Structures are given as C-alpha cells and as structure tokens.
Amino acid sequence: MATNGVLSKSRRSFLSLSAAASAAVALRIVTEPMLARARDHHPPAGSIMIDANENPLGPCTSAREAIVTITPQGGRYLDGLTEDLVNAIAQMEGVKPDYVPVHAGSTVPLHHTVCAFTSPQRSYVTADPGFEAGMFSATAMGARVVKVPLTKNYAHDVKAMLAAGTDAGLFYVCLPNNPTGTLTSHSDIEYLVENKPNGSIVLVDEAYIHFSDATSTVDLVKADKDVILLRTFSKLYGMAGIRCGVALGRPDLLEKMYTYGGGNFMPITALVAASASLKHTGLVAERKKINADIREGVFHWLDSNGYSFVRSQSNCFMLDTKRPAKEIIEAMAARNVFIGRAWPVWPTHVRITVGTKLEMEKFQMAFQEVMRSKPAHNAITPERGLWANLDGRRVRAI
Numbered sequence: 102m103a104t105n106g107v108l109s110k111s112r113r114s115f116l117s118l119s120a121a122a123s124a125a126v127a128l129r130i131v132t133e134p135m136l137a138r139a140r141d142h143h144p145p146a147g148s149i150m151i152d153a154n155e156n157p158l159g160p161c162t163s164a165r166e167a168i169v170t171i172t173p174q175g176g177r178y179l180d181g182l183t184e185d186l187v188n189a190i191a192q193m194e195g196v197k198p199d200y201v202p203v204h205a206g207s208t209v210p211l212h213h214t215v216c217a218f219t220s221p222q223r224s225y226v227t228a229d230p231g232f233e234a235g236m237f238s239a240t241a242m243g244a245r246v247v248k249v250p251l252t253k254n255y256a257h258d259v260k261a262m263l264a265a266g267t268d269a270g271l272f273y274v275c276l277p278n279n280p281t282g283t284l285t286s287h288s289d290i291e292y293l294v295e296n297k298p299n300g301s302i303v304l305v306d307e308a309y310i311h312f313s314d315a316t317s318t319v320d321l322v323k324a325d326k327d328v329i330l331l332r333t334f335s336k337l338y339g340m341a342g343i344r345c346g347v348a349l350g351r352p353d354l355l356e357k358m359y360t361y362g363g364g365n366f367m368p369i370t371a372l373v374a375a376s377a378s379l380k381h382t383g384l385v386a387e388r389k390k391i392n393a394d395i396r397e398g399v400f401h402w403l404d405s406n407g408y409s410f411v412r413s414q415s416n417c418f419m420l421d422t423k424r425p426a427k428e429i430i431e432a433m434a435a436r437n438v439f440i441g442r443a444w445p446v447w448p449t450h451v452r453i454t455v456g457t458k459l460e461m462e463k464f465q466m467a468f469q470e471v472m473r474s475k476p477a478h479n480a481i482t483p484e485r486g487l488w489a490n491l492d493g494r495r496v497r498a499i
C-alpha cells in the first residue's frame with residue numbers, strides 16, 4: 102500500500118530497484134513495518150501476523166479510555182499534555198525534563214541521531230544481525246556501515262566494534278537486540294562508552310527492554326556520558342499504531358539531533374495514552390509475564406520437536422530452520438502465517454514475533470507442516486543487502 106499519496110509519478114519511478122536505490126532512501130525514515138513487509142504482501146483477514154514485533158494486546162484499558170476521553174478536544178494542540186508526559190518520564194527516570202524529548206515513535210529520534218552523528222568521515226557501527234533502520238539512515242548520510250558479528254553468547258561484541266570503528270561517529274547497541282532478543286551486559290556497554298573515539302556517541306535502543314531483565318543504560322545518561330537512549334511505547338505498551346517514543350540524553354547531544362528535524366506537535370491521543378500507561382501500576386510486570394509465558398511455551402515445543410532457536414528475553418526470537426529462510430517464509434505465508442524476515446548473515450534463521458497463545462499454536466501447526474514437507478531445494482542462497490518496502494516497492498539500501 103502506498104504510504105504517501107502525494108508522491109508524483111516521476112518521484113515514484115525514481116524509487117526503483119536500481120543502483121540509485123540508496124539515493125531513494127535519503128531523508129526517508131525506514132520503519133519496522135517497511136522492513137518486515139519488504140515483500141509487500143496484503144495478508145487476508147484472519148492471518149497470523151508475527152512478522153513485525155507488534156504487541157497483539159494493544160494499548161491497556163486505561164490508555165484506550167484516555168484516547169476516547171480526549172477525542173472531543175482533537176481540534177486543539179493541547180501542548181500542556183506533552184509537558185505532562187515529559188515530566189512523568191523525567192521523574193520516573195531521575196533526569197531533568199530537558200533530557201526527555203518525546204516523539205511520534207522512537208524511529209524518528211533514531212533516524213535523526215544517526216543523521217547527526219554519522220557522515221562520509223564518521224562510520225556507523227552496529228551488531229550483525231541487528232536492527233536495520235539505522236543502517237538505512239547512515240547509508241543515506243554517506244557513512245560507512247560497519248556490521249560486527251554478535252559474540253558466541255549473542256551479545257554485542259563491544260571490543261570488536263571498537264576495533265572496527267576507529268572512525269566511528271555512532272555505535273548502535275540494541276538492548277535486548279532485535280532480532281535475537283539477547284542481552285549485552287551493562288559493563289560491556291560502559292566499556293564501549295569509556296573507550297569509544299572522541300566525538301562519537303553510543304546510541305542504546307531499549308525498545309524491548311521492558312520484556313527483559315536487562316539493566317538499563319539510563320544511569321549513563323544521568324552521568325552525562327555521550328549516550329542517547331531510546332524507548333518506545335510501541336512494544337510492551339502495545340501502542341505501535343498510536344505512535345509515542347522517547348529519546349533520553351544530554352541536551353547538547355539532543356540539540357545536534359534537532360539539526361535534522363523534530364519539534365513537531367505530538368498527537369494528543371498518543372500523549373494521553375502514554376501517560377495513562379505509565380500510571381497503570383503493574384502493567385510492565387503483567388505484560389512481561391504474559392509474553393514470557395507464551396515465549397517459553399513455544400521454546401518448550403521447539404525443544405521437544407528438535408528445532409533449534411536462539412533463547413531470547415524479548416517478544417521475538419530467531420528460529421534456525423536449517424533450510425533457506427526465504428523458502429520457509431513463503432511456505433508459512435501460503436498458510437496465512439506471516440513470520441519475520443531473515444538477515445543475510447544468518448541465511449537459515451527467521452525472526453518470529455511472540456503473538457497470543459492461540460496465534461503461537463497456529464504458528465506451531467503450520468511450522469510443523471512446513472518442516473515435514475520436502476525441501477524445495479537444498480542450496481542455501483542468502484539474499485544480499487538490506488531491503489525495505491518504500492511506497493509499495495522493494496528497495497535495497499546497501
């Protein structure tokens with residue numbers, strides 16, 4: 102589906118699959134759904150959608166009620182609501198309000214931060230496999246993208262990242278990592294921050310932290326280190342379609358990010374839903390447990406049936422199909438079960454989002470059927486490069 106109805110025809114044809122594709126992503130923000138649905142499918146109603154790390158529970162009841170209650174005032178900007186949310190987060194995290202700009206999702210500050218700190222002279226250093234959005238932004242800035250394999254325990258290999266990024270402008274750490282759902286220790290992140298090249302920053306993306314037992318990096322923000330932290334209401338809080346995210350960092354770092362945009366008004370529905378979610382005592386623990394119980398149930402089933410996977414602390418995990426990932430993704434889609442993508446570095450793994458218990462039972466049934474069917478061919482031919490779906494077209498970035 103086209104995401105921007107105002108694009109002219111000539112601009113559309115510019116977004117082609119050619120070598121000019123990297124120019125096409127310039128200034129574009131690449132989001133999880135663009136990456137998840139790089140094949141532009143139109144799933145039939147009732148499909149199992151476990152491809153984009155969405156939360157099937159949606160917003161909590163008090164967030165839904167807050168949205169309904171504020172709707173009659175939708176004709177107003179109500180900027181005081183932004184202040185209320187900023188103050189609530191600042192108080193919770195123990196930082197000053199000017200350390201906490203809120204945005205319509207965390208993709209926006211992610212993109213702007215990468216734009217601000219990478220350039221043809223300053224590289225972007227990330228884990229492999231790792232969340233791709235920042236790689237698109239860095240590519241658009243003409244920066245070298247350095248992908249460093251995870252350690253054998255699936256943590257970010259901070260020493261290898263430092264060695265490979267002596268010219269780095271930004272080190273991207275995802276905690277827990279997307280797509281593996283694995284953790285990097287706080288001491289390793291601290292080591293990265295202490296030993297990075299001058300002028301660079303560490304961007305810690307805590308989109309999925311609420312699902313895990315990871316130690317947040319917020320203490321390094323409080324200590325005024327060269328760290329920007331991202332959080333989102335899209336995952337545990339179930340507000341991906343409502344759009345609310347936060348960047349936390351020293352105001353002088355955030356100021357650099359603003360060179361590339363920001364400052365727009367937030368939708369008031371997102372603000373009140375986020376504020377209500379934060380006031381819901383016990384919500385994080387409740388949802389963390391729901392996700393963990395379903396995830397561990399799937400892990401138990403996979404173990405019992407002899408399938409290999411990477412143990413995760415998030416709402417997604419990597420499943421090793423031992424067959425070309427594309428073949429499995431397509432066979433599952435033919436059964437209306439839409440699973441996540443593969444990363445070129447792990448050509449037989451697919452990313453699975455943890456859905457509801459019923460959804461995961463349907464996933465298990467379809468997966469068993471697919472794995473018991475004869476493989477289409479034996480050769481594993483990994484897809485190269487990074488792909489996203491821009492305006493209904495499949496575009497390769499690098």
Ligand SMILES: Cc1ncc(COP(=O)(O)O)c(C=O)c1O
Nearest residue numbers: 133206207208279308333335346
């Ligand atoms: C690691 C990571 N960071 C950031 C985001 C962006 O989420 P949003 O813009 O919905 O806050 C996502 C989305 O899936 C993600 O996986």
